[in-house]
Amino acid sequence: MADPRLRAALAAKQFVVAPGIFDMISARIADRMGFTALYATGYGTVASHLGIPDAGVATFTDMVGRMGRFAQGCSTPLIADADTGYGGLLNVRHTVRGYEAAGVTAVQLEDQEVPKKCGHTPGRRVIPAEEMALKIEVAVEARRSDDFLIIARTDARTSLGLDEAIRRGQLYRKAGADIVFIESPESEDEMRRIGDEIDAPLLANNVDGGGRTPILSRETLASLGYSIAIYPALGFLTMAAALERSYAHLLRQGDSNNLPEGVLYEFGKMNELMGFPEVWDFDRRWARPDAQRADG
Structure with missing residues (x-):
């Protein structure tokens, strides 16, 4: 079931900041922090699950299971990337029903040609606006x-x-979209125009590390007419940088002593994050007497 809290937050004009999650470790960490919503990034999910570019190769079947696992493993409303809906109109219906049944709260559909390409990368082509409106x-x-x-x-x-991007945003809103997402505006002035000319909750895509769109504060985004800011790459870029530093240290030194401060997550915290205390409590409650004597 979709979580009504996200719709309620938008209706109350609450600005929503959503971190990008891409696997269950990132999902569990983000879920505990008090965000209004989480954003399941297509780029990061495809990279972590399949180890390939987000270039339209991943299928509905690849993605719906992952998105469902994120939704079921988190208590925070989940916004999920569903690319183009994985095909034509019948595919879109199947995608929406599948993502909703999986527990997702909001689904993102885009107007690219199939196969799609990751946003903020070159070579993206779009289908006719009227086809996307359908x-x-x-x-x-x-x-x-x-x-x-x-x-x-x-x-x-x-x-x-x-x-043309603004015209499409207006058309998609008239077609029934709850939220409009103009990908890759290239300046604050462009974002202001989008906010002025599209009467809908707007989503800003903040791509850390080299995106086309300036990363603005939530106060500035709200003043421009935006309602949601997603940070899809923040998590997996942070993870990749930490892994590269740790693995390079291991290769160079031959052991893991004296790693740079702040690189490692504590093992005890990871056990708690993954739910081991509940497993240990279960084991204690259901342990056989002979097993307890052996442990003692």
């Missing part, structure tokens, strides 16, 4: 609950310009 209409009809939110993303800015 996909949004199908998605809205397919959902079982109004608490399951439809996010319409357009990648038209990079290839067709800002005017």
Whole structure:
């Protein structure tokens, strides 16, 4: 079931900051921190699950299981990347129903051609706006609950310009999208225009480490008319940097002593994060008397 708290937060004009999660360790850490929503990044999920680029190779089957595991393993509402809906109109209906049944709260659909490419990368091409509007209409009809939110993303800015991206955002809102996502605006002024000209909750994609869009404070984004800020790459880029430092240290030194401060997560904290205390409590409660004597 979709979580009604995200819709309620948007209705209350609460600005939503959503960190990117990409595996169950990142999901569990983010889930404990008090965010209003989490964002299941397609790039990071495909990279961690399949070890390949987010270039339209991953299928609905690859992704819905992962997204469902994130949703079931977290108590925070989950926003999930669903690429193009994995095909045509019938695929979109199947995707929406599958993601909703898996426990996702909001699904992001984009207007790229198949196979899609990751946002903020070159070579993205979009389908006709009217074709995407039909996909949004199908998605809205397919959902079982109004608490399951439809996010319409357009990648038209990079290839067709800002005017066309805004036109598409307006069209997708009229088609029933709950949230509009104009991918890759290239300045604060462009973001201001988007906020002025699209009457809908807006999503800002903050890509750390080299995205096209400036990363602005939540106060600035709210003043420009945005409602949600996602940080899809923050988690996996942080993880990759820490792993590279740790593994290089091991290769260079031959052991893991004297690692740089702050690189390691404490083993005891990891046990707690993964739920081992509950397992140990279960074992104690159900241990056989002979096993208890052996342990003693």
